[in-house]
Amino acid sequence: MLDDRKLAVLRAIVEDYVSTNEPVGSRALAERHNLKVSPATVRNDMAALEEEGYITQPHTSAGRVPTDKGYRLFVDRLSQVKPLSGAERRAIETFLAGAVDLDDVVTRTVRLLAQLTRQVAVVQYPTLTRSTVRHVELVPLHDRRIMLVLITNTGRVEQRVVELPEVVEDTRIAHLRAVLNACLDGCGLVNVPELVADLPERLPVEDRPVVATILSVLLETLVERHDEKIVFAGAANLAGADFSTGLRDVLEALEEQVVLMRLLGETSTDTPSTLTVRIGSENPFLRGTSIVATGYGSGDNELARLGVLGPTRMDYPVTMGAVRAVARYVSQILAAS
Amino acid sequence: MLDDRKLAVLRAIVEDYVSTNEPVGSRALAERHNLKVSPATVRNDMAALEEEGYITQPHTSAGRVPTDKGYRLFVDRLSQVKPLSGAERRAIETFLAGAVDLDDVVTRTVRLLAQLTRQVAVVQYPTLTRSTVRHVELVPLHDRRIMLVLITNTGRVEQRVVELPEVVEDTRIAHLRAVLNACLDGCGLVNVPELVADLPERLPVEDRPVVATILSVLLETLVERHDEKIVFAGAANLAGADFSTGLRDVLEALEEQVVLMRLLGETSTDTPSTLTVRIGSENPFLRGTSIVATGYGSGDNELARLGVLGPTRMDYPVTMGAVRAVARYVSQILAAS
DNA sequence: TCTAGCACTCTGTGTTCCCGAGTGCCAAGT
DNA sequence: ACTTGGCACTCGGGAACACAGAGTGCTAGA
Numbered sequence: 001m002l003d004d005r006k007l008a009v010l011r012a013i014v015e016d017y018v019s020t021n022e023p024v025g026s027r028a029l030a031e032r033h034n035l036k037v038s039p040a041t042v043r044n045d046m047a048a049l050e051e052e053g054y055i056t057q058p059h060t061s062a063g064r065v066p067t068d069k070g071y072r073l074f075v076d077r078l079s080q081v082k083p084l085s086g087a088e089r090r091a092i093e094t095f096l097a098g099a100v101d102l103d104d105v106v107t108r109t110v111r112l113l114a115q116l117t118r119q120v121a122v123v124q125y126p127t128l129t130r131s132t133v134r135h136v137e138l139v140p141l142h143d144r145r146i147m148l149v150l151i152t153n154t155g156r157v158e159q160r161v162v163e164l165p166e167v168v169e170d171t172r173i174a175h176l177r178a179v180l181n182a183c184l185d186g187c188g189l190v191n192v193p194e195l196v197a198d199l200p201e202r203l204p205v206e207d208r209p210v211v212a213t214i215l216s217v218l219l220e221t222l223v224e225r226h227d228e229k230i231v232f233a234g235a236a237n238l239a240g241a242d243f244s245t246g247l248r249d250v251l252e253a254l255e256e257q258v259v260l261m262r263l264l265g266e267t268s269t270d271t272p273s274t275l276t277v278r279i280g281s282e283n284p285f286l287r288g289t290s291i292v293a294t295g296y297g298s299g300d301n302e303l304a305r306l307g308v309l310g311p312t313r314m315d316y317p318v319t320m321g322a323v324r325a326v327a328r329y330v331s332q333i334l335a336a337s
Numbered sequence: 338m339l340d341d342r343k344l345a346v347l348r349a350i351v352e353d354y355v356s357t358n359e360p361v362g363s364r365a366l367a368e369r370h371n372l373k374v375s376p377a378t379v380r381n382d383m384a385a386l387e388e389e390g391y392i393t394q395p396h397t398s399a400g401r402v403p404t405d406k407g408y409r410l411f412v413d414r415l416s417q418v419k420p421l422s423g424a425e426r427r428a429i430e431t432f433l434a435g436a437v438d439l440d441d442v443v444t445r446t447v448r449l450l451a452q453l454t455r456q457v458a459v460v461q462y463p464t465l466t467r468s469t470v471r472h473v474e475l476v477p478l479h480d481r482r483i484m485l486v487l488i489t490n491t492g493r494v495e496q497r498v499v500e501l502p503e504v505v506e507d508t509r510i511a512h513l514r515a516v517l518n519a520c521l522d523g524c525g526l527v528n529v530p531e532l533v534a535d536l537p538e539r540l541p542v543e544d545r546p547v548v549a550t551i552l553s554v555l556l557e558t559l560v561e562r563h564d565e566k567i568v569f570a571g572a573a574n575l576a577g578a579d580f581s582t583g584l585r586d587v588l589e590a591l592e593e594q595v596v597l598m599r600l601l602g603e604t605s606t607d608t609p610s611t612l613t614v615r616i617g618s619e620n621p622f623l624r625g626t627s628i629v630a631t632g633y634g635s636g637d638n639e640l641a642r643l644g645v646l647g648p649t650r651m652d653y654p655v656t657m658g659a660v661r662a663v664a665r666y667v668s669q670i671l672a673a674s
Numbered sequence: 675t676c677t678a679g680c681a682c683t684c685t686g687t688g689t690t691c692c693c694g695a696g697t698g699c700c701a702a703g704t
Numbered sequence: 705a706c707t708t709g710g711c712a713c714t715c716g717g718g719a720a721c722a723c724a725g726a727g728t729g730c731t732a733g734a
Binding site for chain 4: 037038039040041044058059060061062
């Protein structure tokens with residue numbers, strides 16, 4: 001019931017509407033894309049497409065506009081991801097290569113993505129869950145205060161001040177540090193709780209209170225940061241666009257970590273290279289926006305997600321290309337460091 | 338030429354306009370604030386105030402609206418900072434007390450301020466310049482890689498991976514760590530460059546290349562972070578307000594660290610408790626917005642700045658009260674940790 | 675110096691009207 | 705069976721217009 005020409009018409013409508021932001025009529029369509037048929041024919045096809053729910057008209061005697069369902073079909077079957085230009089590629093590479101630490105990588109990534117897509121970019125910090133311990137450091141501060149620093153293989157550093165139950169001299173701290181590192185070095189963070197479970201018992205009685213305190217802070221750090229930090233950039237790009245749901249709602253969502261998380265989608269165990277596209281009403285919140293997201297991470301497992309958020313009326317092929325490319329580059333950077 | 342009653346009229350105009358967002362006319366003024374005079378008298382005063390440039394009318398036969406100059410006079414002479422309610426005070430205290438590290442303090446502060454003022458809040462990270470070194474840590478990662486961690490007295494932690502020119506065994510690293518700490522512990526960050534200048538010469542020849550590498554990264558870290566990080570929150574509060582300069586400009590400014598920096602104002606050496614208010618055209622960029630800012634920091638010296646940004650038409654007494662209170666509490670928190 | 679009154683000047687709103695874009699449908703053509 | 709041209713219809717948006725209401729400036733009087 002949807003022959004090739006009808007699909008071509010749908011594709012043309014999406015492309016035109018995306019670029020002009022105005023309902024597109026049959027005459028303009030027949031002219032601009034060389035469909036080799038008359039406006040009347042196009043109208044018939046449009047009527048069919050509307051019947052099926054792929055397009056709609058804002059009011060009688062206006063052109064047609066794609067529905068969410070129409071965009072969905074377009075993304076799934078009528079378009080292909082548009083690769084970036086060589087210049088863009090090089091720009092990404094040099095821009096990301098200059099990053100000095102994880103914070104910097106994430107900041108640069110989110111800005112880059114916002115600039116490339118002219119949308120709002122969202123990047124989640126690499127989750128601790130899949131990381132491994134690279135080093136645990138205990139730094140004496142005062143008599144009863146030490147700083148616990150946890151360094152992961154993704155370059156992430158977590159630090160906490162620990163208030164000890166007793167005064168501990170530096171040599172003992174050095175010893176404890178050695179013990180901790182021997183126990184945890186290279187282990188996955190998820191395994192840390194079980195690995196340290198019986199640690200106090202394996203130590204001399206006098207060390208146990210101190211170790212217990214340190215471990216409790218360590219474990220706390222792990223669970224506390226389990227809900228991951230998310231940053232965004234490019235909010236200025238929202239200014240031009242009009243959202244069916246108010247601009248206010250979008251801005252609020254951007255500052256709500258939890259909501260953003262849900263929007264980006266659950267971190268899957270799949271290979272990270274699959275692009276997720278959620279269009280309009282397919283989103284849990286923010287029904288008026290679309291989201292293009294994907295996972296990224298060093299090696300095969302997905303560490304976190306990144307993507308862009310924009311109006312339903314966005315250039316999906318270009319956006320998808322940019323998201324995919326940036327995800328690849330940042331994965332590369334993370335793997336290298 | 339500006340007698341008490343005229344000032345009272347100006348105050349009333351500002352207050353009314355701030356709360357209603359509509360040009361205020363002579364009748365409404367005479368009624369709502371009990372000025373004990375007739376609208377006609379108020380009109381005369383208004384004419385005088387307009388003559389002096391404190392108020393203006395959007396068009397003939399509309400009410401009056403304060404000019405930037407009018408707001409300035411209001412802030413300087415006609416209003417006083419409104420202290421927070423007890424409930425708000427307690428809310429701030431408990432909310433900030435829950436912070437686990439510096440990042441958390443800053444994040445919580447900026448959100449809190451945004452929520453209290455219903456404006457966009459901006460907080461600058463405590464500058465490294467005035468901080469002192471609490472500890473320098475060298476963490477062996479692989480043969481020729483170590484991580485350099487710098488901990489300051491404000492709880493800030495900077496880390497960098499250092500690629501060494503040769504393989505260095507752990508004991509030597511431990512020795513270097515001790516040397517570095519002996520040299521730098523407790524010193525102001527600004528003094529670090531001169532303190533380490535002759536360090537390589539004081540060490541055995543074989544250590545010099547390694548130390549030089551480490552020091553170069555250390556110095557780099559100091560200068561690189563000299564331009565400080567700034568975060569903001571509450572962008573959603575912009576949605577309702579209307580800015581003479583477009584919303585887009587404001588959002589862009591918020592994401593430009595440099596611009597934000599200039600807007601917050603230079604960090605002064607004054608005692609940090611003075612509030613800075615920049616109204617409309619007094620701002621270097623973003624002529625259509627007002628900024629209420631102040632310094633904060635542990636003890637007497639100003640470590641960084643925080644404030645809010647909103648439309649010129651804002652409730653200055655309340656905003657100033659909130660900014661001042663939050664700055665005090667966060668200073669307290671930083672001093673304690 | 676303040677007040678009352680009055681004429682004047684605007685903006686914003688509601689109304690009407692009309693143009694044009696775009697549609698749906700039908701009948702004729704291929 | 706599909707495509708095409710023609711035609712009547714619908715509706716949004718802009719222009720023109722009138723008008724009520726709010727607010728002002730000015731002047732004369734208390």
